[in-house]
Amino acid sequence: MDNIVVFFENLTSLQKFIWIVGCLSVFWILEGVYPLKKHQYNKWKHAKTNFVLLLSTMLINVIFGLLTVGVFLWIDTTNFGLLHMVDFPVWVEIILAIMILDFTSQYLVHVLLHKIPFMWRFHTVHHSDTHVDVTSGTRHHPIDFIFRETFALLGVLIAGLPVSYYLMYRILTVLFTYFSHADISLPAKLDKAISYVFISPNTHKFHHHHVMPWTDTNFGNIFSFWDRIFGTFMYQDTKDIVYGVDILDAKKSEDILYQLKAPFQKGLKSVEYKS
Template identity: 45%
Template sequence: METILNYFETIPTHHRALIIIGGLTLFWILEGIIPLIGFKYKKWKHAVPNIFFTLTTILVNLPLAFLFLKSSDWVMANNFGILNWLPEMPVWLYGILGVFLIDCIGAYLPHLIEHKVKPLWMVHLVHHSDHNVDTTTANRHHPLESVIRYVFTLAGIFLVGTPIGLVLLYQSLSVVATQFNHANIQLPKKVDKLLSYVIVSPDMHKVHHHYKMPYTDSNYGNIFSVWDRLFGTYKELDTDKIIYGVDVFPNEKQNGSIPHLLKQPFLKYQKSEEVE
């Protein structure tokens, strides 16, 4: 674990890019081999807005990255945060606990809040308005949401007391985890269920993308599933009953348009249409 943390402390930017591209490529290939749903859509055309928003997320995070570094340096220098207040522990436990805690503050918590606060929900709707959820959906977030998630991760650094190596390890794991649990892949049901006791599995997260409540307001987890089970937000639904999208923006053509999606947080709800 010490070697891993040392690596991520000085990880080159192009290595981080390779993690994003590598995960996307792997799950894209697996979607063709073991698809959950045989989508009748042009995969590359569908990917265009999603990859656009992946790039905007990167563009938001890059200029703000120095704040992660400064914050991490400060908490370590001032012995601040949960990890620094706990008794000394093995490095492997330190690493796992750090990722575990920052996953709650930097991912589960903002995701939950975005579903409960109307203005934030309007921003987050860009992610939910995808009618064909696959691995490219993972980073389909409006630039404003990228800022929101960044702020919560920054808060997580202070509260947890994480060194920069642990922050960058978490971010890398987070990207791959979300690409995995959004991927249109079908694992054996028993395997998926077993995974869902520890991490967010594909079947577990697909429930969150069902177009109707109460399933939309469930399964907020990113890496670890324990937060949903602990806070009572875990739900199950057979994958063959899941319909993707969101009932307040039902127009699939508009939901594939980058200009429309950029404006979507500022639009009024459209008339809901029942999906048969």
Template identity: 45%
Template sequence: MEAILNYFENIPPLHRAIIIIGGLTLFWIIEGIAPLFGGKYKKLNHAVPNIFFTITTVLVNLPLAFLFLKSSDWVMANNFGILNWLPGIPLWLYTILGILLIDFIGAYLPHLIEHKVKPLWKVHLVHHSDHNVDTTTANRHHPIESIIRYVFTLAGIFIIGTPIALVFLYQSLSIVATQFNHANIKLPKKFDKILSYVIVSPDMHKVHHHYKLPFTDSNYGNIFSIWDRLLGTYMELDTDKIIYGVDVFPDEKENGEIWSLLKQPFQKYKNQP
């Protein structure tokens, strides 16, 4: 565990890029072999706006990464935050607890809030307006949302007392986990169900992308499913009944255009279908 943390403490930017590209490539290939929904869309055309927003997410986070580093250095130097207030615990437990807490404060909580606060929901709609959810949808976030998520993670560093190694480890795990649970892949139902008791599985997260309430307001988890189960936001829906998109922006053509998506948070809701 110490070797892993040492690696992520100084992980080169190139290695972080490899994780993003490698995950996308892996799940893209698996989607082609065992798709959940097949033959309904042109994958390459669909990927263009999603890859664009993946790039904007990287461009937002990279220049701000120094704030993560400075904040982590400060909490460690000043013995501040939950992890630093705990009595001595094994490194493996320290790591798991830290990742769980970052997942809650930096991912589950802002996701929940984005669904409850209308201006934030309109920003988050760019993610939900994808009519063909696949692994490229994972980082389909408006640049404003990237900043919102960044602020929550930054706050989490202070609250949790997180060393930078844990921050970068969590981000790497998060990238792969979201690419996996958004992927258009068909797993055996029992296997997916077993996975969903620990992590957010593909079938579990697809429910969140159903176009109608109450399913849209469920399954907010990023890596771990524990938060949805503990806080009563877990729901199930047969994948055969899932329809992607959102009823307030129903135009699939517009929802696949980069410029339309950039403007979407500032537009009025469209007529519902």
């Protein structure tokens, strides 16, 4: 276990980049072999918009990376945070760290992105994708991503994490983000079994349905039990899913300038629909 901790402490930017590209590539290939929805769309054209947004979030991530280094140094100096108040085995601390970060920087902020009108404006860009596939996991408006990274720092502070635990979480969240967005069809029983603990591909697809109430369900990223605990979990038939969001122009799903400017439209708000 100590060797694993040391490995993640020394994880390089190149290794993280290779992991991102590797996960994207694997699920991209699987989408072609075992697709959930056989959409008629240009996959590369669709990916271009999402990759441009990925580039913008990667640049923001560099800035937050510098802030995070300062936070880790301060935590190390002051012994601040929950993990400094207990003496658990390393493997228990790692599990707790991942759970705390998954709750604060994924479930909690995701709920707020839907419930707070100002935050929802920017999160609509993620939901405006009318062809959800593995690249949709990279689709975030820059300001949406800033909200997410701010809550990630909050989770680091609350837990008092060492950098190794944080990087373990980041590696896992990349994997689950691409896994849950991937347009892949798992055997129904397998997907359902996975959904009891983790966010499965089918589970997250309901969250991308274009109207309420499904849009406000399944907020988790790694663990599904947050949604089960707080009553936001649902699991239905994927044949009923229509991707997109009801308040943006679906025809401009791949228009990058439209997507960047959309949150600043006057009168942008969610519309209530009957299920």
